[in-house]
Amino acid sequence: MIDILLFAFLMLTALGILRLRDLFAAAMLSSLFSLLAASLFMVMDAVDVAFTEAAVGAGISTILMLATLAITKRQEKARKRQLRPGPALLVLACGAMLIYGTLDMPHFGTADAPVHTYLAPRYLEVSPIEVGPPNIVTSVLASYRGYDTFGETTVVFAAAVGVLLLLGGRRRFRDAGWDITMGVDLREVQEIVARRQEGLKLPEGDP
Amino acid sequence: METIVSNFLGLYNYWAVVVLMMMGLYVLTAERNLVKKVIGLNIFQMSVIMFYISMAKIKDGTAPIIVDGARDTVYSNPLPHVLMLTAIVVGIGTTALALALVVRIHEEFGTIEEDEIQEQEGRG
Numbered sequence: 001m002i003d004i005l006l007f008a009f010l011m012l013t014a015l016g017i018l019r020l021r022d023l024f025a026a027a028m029l030s031s032l033f034s035l036l037a038a039s040l041f042m043v044m045d046a047v048d049v050a051f052t053e054a055a056v057g058a059g060i061s062t063i064l065m066l067a068t069l070a071i072t073k074r075q076e077k078a079r080k081r082q083l084r085p086g087p088a089l090l091v092l093a094c095g096a097m098l099i100y101g102t103l104d105m106p107h108f109g110t111a112d113a114p115v116h117t118y119l120a121p122r123y124l125e126v127s128p129i130e131v132g133p134p135n136i137v138t139s140v141l142a143s144y145r146g147y148d149t150f151g152e153t154t155v156v157f158a159a160a161v162g163v164l165l166l167l168g169g170r171r172r173f174r175d176a177g178w179d180i181t182m183g184v185d186l187r188e189v190q191e192i193v194a195r196r197q198e199g200l201k202l203p204e205g206d207p
Numbered sequence: 208m209e210t211i212v213s214n215f216l217g218l219y220n221y222w223a224v225v226v227l228m229m230m231g232l233y234v235l236t237a238e239r240n241l242v243k244k245v246i247g248l249n250i251f252q253m254s255v256i257m258f259y260i261s262m263a264k265i266k267d268g269t270a271p272i273i274v275d276g277a278r279d280t281v282y283s284n285p286l287p288h289v290l291m292l293t294a295i296v297v298g299i300g301t302t303a304l305a306l307a308l309v310v311r312i313h314e315e316f317g318t319i320e321e322d323e324i325q326e327q328e329g330r331g
Contacts, residue, residue: 007219007223010227011227014227017230017246018234023243026242037257044263044283045263045268045269045282045283046270046287049256049260052295053256053295056296056299061299065306073319076240076243076320077323083237084237086236090232090236091229091232091233091236095226095228095229098225098228102218102221103214107216108221109267110265111265113262116265119286123286128273134274135271135272135273136273136282137292140289145289148290152296152297156300159301159303159304163304166304166311167310167311
């Protein structure tokens with residue numbers, strides 16, 4: 001019952017994001033969306049996914065979004081709100097196909113659905129003996145599917161490098177009008193350092 | 208009629224996921240603001256993750272953490288959980304990269320609206 005309620009809240013939040021013109025509010029709603037999704041994961045027994053979503057979705061991605069809005073613009077351009085026929089048609093077609101596809105899916109919560117018959121029982125039975133931790137998600141993540149996790153960290157590393165390449169570099173900061181020296185004149189600093197060194201001059205030849 | 212009702216009672220999770228996915232896809236394709244597009248991408252992504260997690264759920268099951276001595280406990284399927292854990296973390300990577308691109312686009316064009324950028328491109 002509670003999952004139906006949470007699904008309804010999720011849809012309402014998504015609808016709010018769709019309608020809002022204030023990007024700041026949309027970012028906050030997307031954070032709320034993540035939090036609701038995390039609650040729903042919790043209800044569906046995916047505790048690890050829930051806390052990852054709460055930390056990453058509701059936390060980090062909101063911070064990134066707000067930082068982006070601080071640098072760019074807070075408000076969406078005011079334009080006449082109308083349903084765009086092309087995208088609407090595409091979305092409806094995709095939705096109809098997907099609904100049709102779900103019609104012969106096993107019902108929600110069925111214990112003998114095909115998903116549960118292969119591999120999962122083995123993990124549940126032997127992973128506490130083979131790997132150790134009582135939390136099976138941990139043992140699958142770190143041991144049985146260790147290469148997956150390795151690939152994931154590689155992707156995150158690649159994304160981090162990409163972000164740094166896009167935003168890094170002093171020239172770019174200067175072009176954007178940012179003062180990364182925080183108002184300190186570098187030449188002045190050099191002068192002070194030089195004078196200090198003059199005063200503390202070491203005897204020559206000393207290593 | 209009866210099949211529709213029984214289907215709704217059994218398939219509502221998938222249908223909710225489909226509706227969320229439709230909203231995400233609409234925001235992604237129809238919105239002209241780039242930050243809004245990124246949010247739409249997040250909604251879309253979340254719907255896919257929700258789909259997998261709802262497949263993993265077993266009625267009256269519990270989180271897949273083994274409790275000593277509990278004999279006939281039903282555990283939900285841990286495998287989709289692992290896969291979606293990876294998907295969430297990769298998702299934040301794509302979001303960060305997309306937002307970095309938005310910042311660069313704003314530096315270059317002074318706007319984050321798709322149509323204004325296309326206008327400038329056409330002129331330039």
